[in-house]
Amino acid sequence: VKTNTAPPSGMRDLLPEQVELRDRATRAILGAYARFGYSRVETPALESLERLSTGEGGDNEKLIYRVLKRGGKLDIGAAKGPDDLADLALRYDLTVPLARFYAEHAGHLPDPFRSIQIGPVWRAERPQKGRFRQFTQCDIDILGDDSERAEIELIQATATALATLGLDGLTVRVNDRRLLAALVRSCGFEADSLPAVFIIVDKLDKVGQDGVRKELLAKGHAEQAVGRLMEVLARSESAGADDDLLGWVRETLAQHEADSNDGARVAEQRLSRLCDLASRHLPEGVRVAYDLTLVRGMGYYTGTIFEVSAEGYDFSIAGGGRYDEMIGRMSGRSVPACGFSIGFERVIMMLEERGGLPGEAGSRVALFHDKDADTDALLAAAATLRVDDRRVTTLVRRKKFGRQLEELESRGFDGFAVLEPGKELELRTLGGSGGASS
């Protein structure tokens, strides 16, 4: 009897060709990050349920996979809800675990600490095309450095990693949460309404200016404030690449000097320098742009935020920012922190559309033999072929040999040899690649 052998709903098996592309992309990204002095760390897939339920994770906490308590700890009769039945949970991102990791191990880590994390995270989302319940995240973070250097380096390293993958038409969009807050307040919104207004502005890409206006009004915000904010958004949308939008924001804020807006002035100067530095130090073809509508979803950002978009794609492929207070909330000791996360699955999807990654791969050959071939001779022949990095697969020759060769070529083999008693082994090229010769 055939049982259901599909993976769990919303999760994937990865076939050899898929893993190979992911592995090559991973090597390229990690190689770029290593050259900037970053080191990889790992945390367990499971964290305590309590640690993942502090509110730090925003909406992701609603998508959590809880792990059942075991043995005597599990008391089903006394359980009032799922949280009474579980003690552990699968991580939904890599940022909360990193903050815990740093709070625990800071004494053994360099200061500042430049970390790379790449690994799976889990979210019980409604299954839909292109969205998976287990997916890979790839983050770099600098912990213990509050300078602009940390921010420009994260942008530079991420842009370099993406450029290494051959992605082009990249734009790094930057903003600062403090500047965004000052701008929204200057329109007439109250300070305590900011988080709610941010969430609505964040939908601009999806619902357009009209949608944002309607939702703001529906939520009861003052008509005049909404009207002013819409003017700001319109100004932003109409701005050309050479327009000094940041200068316009500076002037706009100067006119609304309701409170002494030191944070906003610092933020504006920092953004201005960041754009200037990035324009001179990013890899060729990567643009940088101030985007006054950039919000980023998570509540924990405290300053500079950034996102990378690629021409022709309506999603961002990387995002991050400064989150200076999260680690302090865990360790009791304030530590500045800033991170940039590559949307690994989206990048892989783009690479698959482009037919993979150029270069590399190496020679891959088949050694054919008859079903009753002498194993000793076969092993000896395979060993003579298996030199350098050449991959050698031994295979029983089939009756339909031509078809077998075609199949191998489609799997990326570039050469073959046939073991025949008393004959010398001859390595022949498969297809037009010309990669294999003895």
Added chain:
Amino acid sequence: VKTNTAPPSGMRDLLPEQVELRDRATRAILGAYARFGYSRVETPALESLERLSTGEGGDNEKLIYRVLKRGGKLDIGAAKGPDDLADLALRYDLTVPLARFYAEHAGHLPDPFRSIQIGPVWRAERPQKGRFRQFTQCDIDILGDDSERAEIELIQATATALATLGLDGLTVRVNDRRLLAALVRSCGFEADSLPAVFIIVDKLDKVGQDGVRKELLAKGHAEQAVGRLMEVLARSESAGADDDLLGWVRETLAQHEADSNDGARVAEQRLSRLCDLASRHLPEGVRVAYDLTLVRGMGYYTGTIFEVSAEGYDFSIAGGGRYDEMIGRMSGRSVPACGFSIGFERVIMMLEERGGLPGEAGSRVALFHDKDADTDALLAAAATLRVDDRRVTTLVRRKKFGRQLEELESRGFDGFAVLEPGKELELRTLGGSGGASS
């Protein structure tokens, strides 16, 4: 307030140095396997609870982490036990998922299929030194090949991977479940008592011959049968490296020709050839030996079984064997299968004891600057150093500069430069390694 920031009980955070060693070992192992034509595949960390509760996993099924059902599917009031509360579970090994993977995707895979899997598995074991609740397994398998070639290739590839890591004093011990069964039966045990007898014999390393005899008698096995089995075990223990133990088993079985023992004869011939082939085709320094007491715990093995031990260590560092029926039980189509699993955590522990892996690493340098250095000049200087694969970390120079240099050296840095306005950048060597020069 400082909260508890330790990872969950029995699980680990991995620091940069630890991840680096693991990554290098992984690259070495995967490189060796690739040269034998193996390709990596991946399955999700979660499988359906049902799939992981068939009995196939033996005792590991008792150590399973169950994942709570979500939303409307969770009915706490109606639940009679943990299995009613959970629909998914974390995998406890890579073999059951591979069998499911193959049953699902065989039509898209080469035939035979040579797979590599490396990834975490989870078991809720009682925490103890050197044993973790999340740990890495590293398996290769050949699916769809029932020949001796599959077995010798798995042994050869695994021995090559371990030798690549610089491990020495390796012995591959081989046996065959059918031969072991015939031998135990020839002592006078009943066929249906074999699984229970195997479990006791498997403890020989831990409890010694005397312990095995006592436990067999305590379980009510016939005194005469136990006595004969003890003679066999004694003969095995006293056998020297040059003794023809397999020949002795052949003769012993020939004298007890109670039933026509075709399976045992096939197994004995196959083992004999396997030892012969291995002795000629394994990497230098790796021995092969027939071990008539080798059992391997899992119930699913059907023929040849193997284990690798290393001189000076009382645990095995790799193990595997033929399991020809598991995939058929899932897919309804019988597929021969054979696999070899490296005990990744044990290998890493051995490498750590030896001070890591020789070679490689690459140059790692620090670029020091003052806290108020010009970021533009710093980025330009870093870019001139960041050539080839050199890793360049920018760092604020501390007052105790000598101590800072010592710390870097202990972290594996081999060079540094200091950014000073108006001075040319000079890359200097750190410590005695001499690896960095401009």
